[in-house]
Amino acid sequence: MNSAKPPVVGITARTVPVTLQGTDMVVSLSLQSHVDFLAAAGCVPVVLPVRPGVEQLLGQVQGLLVPGGPDLDPALYGQERHPLTRVASTDLDRAELALIGAALTDGLPLLAICRGMQLLNVRCGGTLHQHLPEVTGDDGHRPQGAGFEFGRHVLDLEPASRIARVFGEDTPKTACHHHQAVDRVGEGLTATARTSDGVVEVVEAAGHPFAVGVQWEAGQTEDDRLHRALADAARRR
Template sequence: MKSARPARPAKPVVGITARTVPVTLQGTDMVVSLSLQSHVDFLAAAGCTPVVLPPGPGVEQLVGGLQGLLVPGGPDVDPALYGQERHPRTRGGSPDLDRAELALIGAALEAQLPLLAICRGMQLLNVRCAGTLHQHLPEVTGSDAHRPQGAGFEFGRHVLELRAGSRIAEIFGDDTPKTACHHHQAVDRIGTGLTATARTPDGVVEAVEAVGHPFALGVQWEAGQTEDDRLHRALADAARRS
């Protein structure tokens, strides 16, 4: 009698929170939930099964079926969530999206689930930990270097200053990338339990990490909109370990 084959290890499932946007498809206006394809491709290439999570009420209950979570960029966070009045340059976002993603991030932190939070995602991570944001960065730095003004969608390029011994320094080693930034908001007061591990030369926080968490990393730049997939591979590695 043949012995049973050992089960093949399942690929880790990594959730990507969706963005809900209006589109016109075949002449019909509709609203769709979608993800940046590069997030899907990078995670799949790293050996994960990516799943797109429409950010509705109760979505945080899905954390128990995930081995990792990616929260991507998107609209500005409601400043009422960190105790501020709305700045004239703060774009109106979605309270429902804010609530859903804050709940997801909170559940991921509590469950010690590997988490990669990108751009808006990093800002939400900071707010979830009782931090605050600069609502319009040019008033702090004196320039539009982090969101260049032009005819199209342009990136600001900055060489990072990484904190030695940090997770982000481990991921990039001696080959520090130039960030591809497109943001007018940034971390101000750093949230409880977080630490800043990368900055640009003008002092803007570009990465935060959760102290004591196996892998909870936020980056301010547009990871996923360049060919550099090292952050996604690091999330995939952490998801396999989880």
């Protein structure tokens, strides 16, 4: 009998206003697919409220998922704020940067999605394009429509990279919804996948057991391979 305990994976929460039973309130929550995918992969997912000092909890988990969310404060990477940059909370930025820094230092398996990838890049000293259409000339990475629409892009993967091993011969068409992206890649990171217009869609930390950032909305499609890869790394932890 295998008596090993399942790995615990922390998911950083997003704080949003909601109306429940006619009452307005603010809640901390996670995308349900992140919870479901990690649970199906044999993990115990836990939602981590993002408060100062939350990085002290990392000793209790074997993996960390940092999901999408609002734009980062560009002051964190030495830029003035673009008119279309929407910053929710500098406290949130600093707390998640501390979490990612601790995960990098401790070798904790890390999957950073969308905003999470941008945080990873900035934590390593990189910068961001604050409004991608000014770089690419179109809104293909965040289509403008009546609802929440995805841009679809086929990735060009670096051979022998971790992301190439995750997807093998079946490279997905990404589901993108971002108006910002990596500009200068941070120290110790390698860009291992781009779209045909040159936008960085994956970064990986060199010398780390598993620290992968993806720019697309992983978790918003049925493809759970990244979550399973995080779960495998957490088990090895």
